Amino acid sequence: MFDLNQQMAQWRQSLGQSESLVRSDLDELESHLRDQIDQLTLSGLSSEEAFWIAQRRIGNAKNLPCEFAKVNGSAVFRRRLQWMLVGIMAYLLIIVLSHLASVAGTLAAFGAGFHGYSAGWIGQGAQILVTLTGLALVIAALKSPGIARLAGSVGGGLFLGLFVIVASILLIAARFLIPILTVRLVSVEEYGQSVLIQNASMLVYSVLIPILVVTLLLQLRSPAATTNPVDA
Amino acid sequence: MSISKDLVAASATPMILAILAEGESYGYAITRRVRELSGGQMEWTDGMLYPVLHRLERQGLIKSVERISETGRKRRYYHIQSRGKTALDKQQSQWMLVHSVLNQLWESKPCLT
Known part of the structure; x- marks a missing residue:
């Protein structure tokens, strides 16, 4: 019917x-x-x-x-700006969460009996894993129209923003607490070695994030614009 | 006979203004009026009318109000403004000029038979 x-x-x-x-x-x-x-x-x-x-x-x-x-030019631009802001939030969230993964991974590795540098590298592994997962989730979200609409709304941006703030507070707390906990588990020297490895994390962002941006740019290549019947 | 896109685009503004100069109207009625007057030969893609109406409204040539129509549904009615009437006069003299030039050219064509 x-x-x-x-x-x-x-x-x-x-x-x-x-x-x-x-x-x-x-x-x-x-x-x-x-x-x-x-x-x-x-x-x-x-x-x-x-x-x-x-x-x-x-x-x-x-x-x-x-x-x-x-x-409706200005409305179109407002929506795009909204998307850019949501993008910044998603970027910050991935960075904060992956840093958390790094310190947590390092601590867990010490706990499991690994030493200085190797514990640091395990932390790095956890960080890369979380970054990759985050990026994969972003791409998947953009491909699913429902989630994309949600994320593109003002509410979606606010929600992500809130998440970033909460995760950042957790990260700051972790950075204070984890050294204290770690030096109880292992020697200061070993802890220092693991921190040295953590410096490599910048490499994660300067490689993985550009890869994501390039992937998205390739996906966004638009078909040729259509012509317009009525416009004076 | 289908009219070229460029001509449809160029003539949309004076047609809309002229129809609104007859009295307030709304999108669907405007497209119907154009279809009627052209004997069904001038087909607009109906939806394309609205961006033109909105542009004319932004330029201050027309003004719109939303009201409940006789169907019980909300409908946006458009009115011509005084600036719109001036613009229509201008358009009219321009189109008349083009019309007269073409007319003279085609009338003066020597008869071939």
């Missing part, structure tokens, strides 16, 4: 994925679509037939956003 309201909601959702249409645009287009459907049903079409014709006449999800983007 054809459900007009359900089809309408779907149509609205597919158009709404574009960043250039704001809610009032969608309201106006929906009102147009419904007027057209009323007219077509009056002339004897079923609501299903009327819906398909009206939808065809109003234009598709590929061309319309392009036209609206020209008049």
